[in-house]
Amino acid sequence: MLSKIINSIFIIIISYIVLKIIHYLLAKLFKFTRFDTRYENTLFSVFTSISYYIILTISIILVLREFQIVDVTKFGTLVTGASIVGLIAGVASQSILKDIFNGFFVLFEKQLQVGDFVVINELFRGTVEEIGIRSTSLRDWDLKRITVPNGSITSIRNYSKEKMRVVAHVRVSYEEDPTKVLGALEEVCGIMNETYKDYLWKSKCGEVCSPFKIYGVTDIEDNPVGAKYTITGVVQSYKYFSALRDTKLQILIVFKKNDVHVAYPTHINILYHDDTNQKEL
Template sequence: MLYKIIKSILIIVSSVIILKVIHYSLNKVFKFTKFDERYENTLFSVLSSISYYIIFILSIILVLREFDIIDATKFGTLVTGASIVGLIAGVASQSILKDIFSGFFVLFEKQLQVGDFVVINEIFRGTVEEIGLRSISLRDWDLRRITIPNGSITSIRNYSKNKMRIVVHVRVSYEENPMKVISALDEVCDIMNEKYKEYLLKSSSGDVKTQFKVYGVTDIEDNPVGAKYTLTGVVESYKYFSALREAKLQILIVFKNNNIHIAYPTHINILHHKDNEKEL
């Protein structure tokens, strides 16, 4: 009995070592490939997940064989043991199979890759850190790791698919001259197009495809605060949040320099003095 326990421990230790060797080998192989970095990280994550499950299943079979639960040399015994295991798995792991199949669809349809910033199910937001057969792991803004079963994914918003359109809205008081506001927003676009042109979407030859521009007045109805102005620009996806922050900052700076006030809710209170009422 002691011999079987020791041998089982050796099987487990060997499995761990094999996994380490596989991970090391994958890292070495990907150093010589010319794939995109995010694609390499995705392949590494998926292949690591697959190797983990294969080695885990083989280790379980070998350990069970040591205790004469499964005899791999006898087909009948193996089939019987596999049938029992399969029956248990079929009852208890329907969700696991759903996760695996969903994971294959996510991978084959290239809905996301390791390193992408995504919003899943309109709830979970973060950078994809690991893609496995059963689940996807995100790292959110607070550096918390979020693990989501593939089978529970109903929607994916990917902010890292080559290009993204920045849309910035700003409300300005109705008292401001509209042409003055548009001129100031044109100035913001010029700053973004010159000072931050590395953010802009470029063609394969390096030419800028689309620059920042003022879209115009986009809302004046049913809003007592002010008119809404909009500017847009198409940027490289990985620069989206940096460009968005910078565009908003430049709006504040240019508006302040031009003495343009952003609209905000105000309340006017009218007070009647009693003495004035008596005189009237």
């Protein structure tokens, strides 16, 4: 019995070493490929996951053989072992197969890759850190790791697909002159197109396709605060959040310089004094 335990431990150690060797060889292999970096990281993550499950399955079979539960040389014992495995797999096969198949569809259609910033199911937000055959792992803003089963993924919003449109809204008091507001926003667009031109999305010929411009007044109805103005611009996907932050900052700076006031909720308190309720002493 002691020898079987020792052999089992030895099998586990060897399996661990083999798994590390496979990961090392995969990392070396992808250094010589000409794929996109994110695509390489995605393939590495997937193959790592597959190798893990293969090595794990082989290790379990070898350990079971040590305890004479499964003997791959004997058909009857193999069938018995397969029946046990089949029974266990049958319990969880529905969710497991759903995770695996959905994971392959996500990968095949390139809905996301390692390094993409995504929102999954309108609930989980973060950078894709690892893609496996059963689950996908994200790292959110707080650096918490979020693991989502592939079978539960119903929607993906990907912020890392070549280009994105920055849409910046600002509400301005109704008392402000619209012509003055539009002039200030035109100045903001000029700053974004010149100072931050590296953000802009360009065609293969190097031409800027959709620079920042004023979209116009987008809301004046049923809003007591002020009119909403909108400017837009198409930027490279990995520059989206930086471009959005800088656009909002430039709006505040230019508005301050041109004495344009951003609208905000105000409350007017009216005090009513009734002299008829006063009595003479």
